[in-house]
Amino acid sequence: MEKREQLYEGKAKKVFKTDDEDILIVSYKDDATAFNGEKKGTISGKGVINNQMSNLIFKVFEKNGVPTHLVEELSPTDTAVKKVSIVPLEVIIRNVAAGSFSKRLGVPEGKEFKEPTIEFSYKNDELGDPLINAYFAVALELATWEEIETIKKYAFKVNEIAKKIYLDCGLKLIDFKIEFGRYHDQIILADEMSPDTCRLWDVKTNEKMDKDRFRRDLGGVEEAYEEVFSRIKKELGE
Ligand code: ADP
Ligand code: UDP
16 A cells, blocks of 8 residues: 555644545654644654554454554554544543643642543644533534444543553553544544553653653653553564
């Protein structure tokens, strides 16, 4: 499978057409941004890590009943995926308070929840991805109630599966963001799941092993991504 015309260049990935109109190629970059693009940088080796990590974990989701866009890993940075129409919602699941949740609600980072939470942000860079609820999403025709129910079901399932995998790697899954898309009227998991889109804390030391190292200038960014990848590869790699 070969890349044809570039359709889109995002903050972390490029998206290309292929000869098959149902299939795209996503190409992961080392570019990193935070705070809605205000902070920019490079995390060397990130493209390779996020591509391969995302594919390893998406395969487990598939096996456990969550349909995904994954078709085939083509190279260390490139993957063929089913072309979806993205539901313009960032779906965020949290197991432990951190980041914007802690700020908004005055809850200290690290407080474990009795139950996981779900929230939706409207994917709109100009507006800074504002927090919305399901009624807003339906009112604005971003998704139907039926789609919202499917998204909720898959998102909590992804949480249960990913939480266990990461725990087996000595990492606590604090929170994460996923995206869904429509593929021939079916809702499937799209985009990625990687240290760019998750908060992962080392079980023993509570050290942050994710993009917060970049966001908060904590240093050791590349090393943290490498460490997470090596643990996941040991756990899930063929
Ligand atoms: P952003 O758009 O936020 O800068 P990226 O750099 O990750 O993000 O760009 C990848 C883009 O591709 C995102 O807009 C994402 O919603 C979209 N995307 C991810 N998977 C698919 C897919 N299977 N089909 C179509 N679009 C996808
Ligand atoms: N997240 C993401 N992309 C976004 C916003 C959030 O991948 O555009 C992830 C983020 O890495 C974290 C989770 O979603 O794992 C919750 O993020 P939060 O709302 O706390 O936002 P932040 O602290 O990044 O402002």
